[in-house]
Amino acid sequence: MATSATTPRLHVRSDFPIFAREIDGRPLIYLDSAATSQKPAAVIEAMDDYYRRHNANIHRGVYTLAQEATDLFEGARERVAAFTGAETATTIFTRNATEAINLVAYAWGRANVGPGDVVLITQMEHHSNIVPWQLLCQGTGAELRYLDVSDEGTLSLDQLDAELAGGRVKLAAFAHISNVLGTINPVAEMASRVRAAGALSLVDASQAVPQIPVDVAAVGADFYVWTGHKALGPTGIGVLHGRRDVLEAMPPFLGGGDMIRVVDWQESTWNDLPWKFEAGTSMIAEAVGLGAAVDYLGELGMENVRAHERALAAYALERLADVGGVRVIGPPDPDERGGVISFELEGVHPHDVAELINRQNVCVRAGHHCAMPLMRRLGVPATARASLGPYNDASDVDALVEALVNAKKVFA
Ligand SMILES: Cc1ncc(COP(=O)(O)O)c(C=O)c1O
Numbered sequence: 537m538a539t540s541a542t543t544p545r546l547h548v549r550s551d552f553p554i555f556a557r558e559i560d561g562r563p564l565i566y567l568d569s570a571a572t573s574q575k576p577a578a579v580i581e582a583m584d585d586y587y588r589r590h591n592a593n594i595h596r597g598v599y600t601l602a603q604e605a606t607d608l609f610e611g612a613r614e615r616v617a618a619f620t621g622a623e624t625a626t627t628i629f630t631r632n633a634t635e636a637i638n639l640v641a642y643a644w645g646r647a648n649v650g651p652g653d654v655v656l657i658t659q660m661e662h663h664s665n666i667v668p669w670q671l672l673c674q675g676t677g678a679e680l681r682y683l684d685v686s687d688e689g690t691l692s693l694d695q696l697d698a699e700l701a702g703g704r705v706k707l708a709a710f711a712h713i714s715n716v717l718g719t720i721n722p723v724a725e726m727a728s729r730v731r732a733a734g735a736l737s738l739v740d741a742s743q744a745v746p747q748i749p750v751d752v753a754a755v756g757a758d759f760y761v762w763t764g765h766k767a768l769g770p771t772g773i774g775v776l777h778g779r780r781d782v783l784e785a786m787p788p789f790l791g792g793g794d795m796i797r798v799v800d801w802q803e804s805t806w807n808d809l810p811w812k813f814e815a816g817t818s819m820i821a822e823a824v825g826l827g828a829a830v831d832y833l834g835e836l837g838m839e840n841v842r843a844h845e846r847a848l849a850a851y852a853l854e855r856l857a858d859v860g861g862v863r864v865i866g867p868p869d870p871d872e873r874g875g876v877i878s879f880e881l882e883g884v885h886p887h888d889v890a891e892l893i894n895r896q897n898v899c900v901r902a903g904h905h906c907a908m909p910l911m912r913r914l915g916v917p918a919t920a921r922a923s924l925g926p927y928n929d930a931s932d933v934d935a936l937v938e939a940l941v942n943a944k945k946v947f948a
Pocket residue numbers: 570571632633634635662664665711713714715740742743763765774906
C-alpha cells in the first residue's frame with residue numbers, strides 16, 4: 537500500500553472528464569501518458585470556446601473576430617514560450633515533435649551538413665529523432681553515429697567527448713527523457729559540451745516538458761522540441777524552440793502563405809520569426825488548447841507535477857518488485873528517471889501482458905515504443921510500458937500490480 541512518503545500530492549483526476557468513463561462497469565486505469573496524455577476540461581473548453589465564439593483565420597483580417605483569433609493564437613505562443621523559459625519569437629508551432637525535428641533536419645541540415653560530416657544521436661532515441669537524421673545523412677553523404685546506452689539505461693559523457701574530439705560532428709540530437717527507459721539525460725551539460733566543440737545540439741523534450749520543470753534558456757541547446765498532446769494539450773501541435781541566430785540564418789522549411797514577406801514572379805523574401813517557419817493556415821484551435829494546457833500545468837506547478845510523478849514512480853518500482861518475475865528496464869533510482877516504466881514479465885509476451893491487464897481496464901502500451909534500435913540494444917523484441925500523468929495515483933499502481941498478478945496466474 538502507499539506509504540506517506542509515496543502518497544501522491546496532486547488530486548486532479550476530476551479535472552479530466554474522461555475519467556468519468558467506465559468500461560464494463562469498471563473505472564479507467566490510464567497508464568499510457570507517454571503515448572498521449574488525457575486532457576483537462578480547461579483544454580477542451582478553451583478549444584470549444586474558440587470554435588463557438590472566436591473562429592476566424594489569423595494574421596490577415598482587420599475585423600474584430602479575426603483580431604480575436606489572432607490574439608488568442610499569439611497569446612498562446614507567448615504563454616507556451618514563458619512556460620518553457622523561451623523567447624516568444626523563437627517559439628515556432630509545428631504539427632508535432634516529429635515535424636519539428638524534420639524541420640531542422642531539412643532546413644538546417646540540408647544547408648549545413650555534407651559528406652564526411654557526422655550527425656550524432658543516441659541509441660535511446662524515438663524513431664522521430666532517428667529517421668529524419670538517416671534521411672539527411674543518406675541525402676548528403678554524412679555519417680550517422682550513435683552514443684551507446686549502458687545496461688542501466690544511461691549515456692556516457694566520456695563517449696560524447698570522444699565523439700566530439702573527432703572534429704566531424706555537426707549536430708548532436710538527444711532525448712531529454714527517454715520514452716522507453718525513463719532516463720533523464722544531463723542535457724544542459726551535453727549541449728554545453730557540443731557547443732564547446734563547435735557543433736549544434738537538438739534536444740527532444742517530448743517526454744520532458746510534460747513531466748519536469750524545463751528551462752529552454754538554461755538548457756542552452758540550439759533546438760529544443762516537444763509535442764503538445766503529451767503535455768495535456770491537443771494533438772496536431774508541436775513546438776520548436778530555436779536559437780535566434782541559427783533560425784535567422786536557416787532557409788525556410790515549407791513554402792506558402794504566411795511565411796513570406798514579398799512574393800515576386802521568380803522569388804520571395806521571408807517573414808520574420810517565428811512566422812518564417814509557419815507556412816499555411818496554422819493550427820489555431822490547437823494552439824489555443826495548448827495555451828490552456830500550459831496554463832493548467834503552470835497552476836499545478838511543474839515542481840509539484842515532478843514530485844507527484846517521482847513519488848508514484850518510486851512506489852511503482854517498489855510494488856512491481858512484489859509481483860515476482862518483473863524486470864524493470866532503465867535506471868533503478870527514481871531521481872534519475874521520469875514516470876515511464878518499461879518492464880518485462882517473465883514468461884509472458886509484452887503484448888499478452890497488455891491484453892490480459894486490459895481486461896481490468898488497465899491501459900499500458902506494449903511494443904517497441906517507436907524505438908526499434910533501442911530494443912535491439914536491450915536484446916528484447918518489445919516491452920510493456922506503464923507511464924504516469926498528474927491524474928494518476930497510488931490506486932492506479934495497485935490496480936496494475938493486481939492485474940499483473942492475475943496475468944501471471946493465466947500463464948502459470
Ligand atoms: C521521446 C519522443 N520523441 C518524439 C515523439 C514523437 O512525438 P509526436 O508523434 O507527437 O511527434 C515521441 C512520441 O512518442 C516521444 O516519446
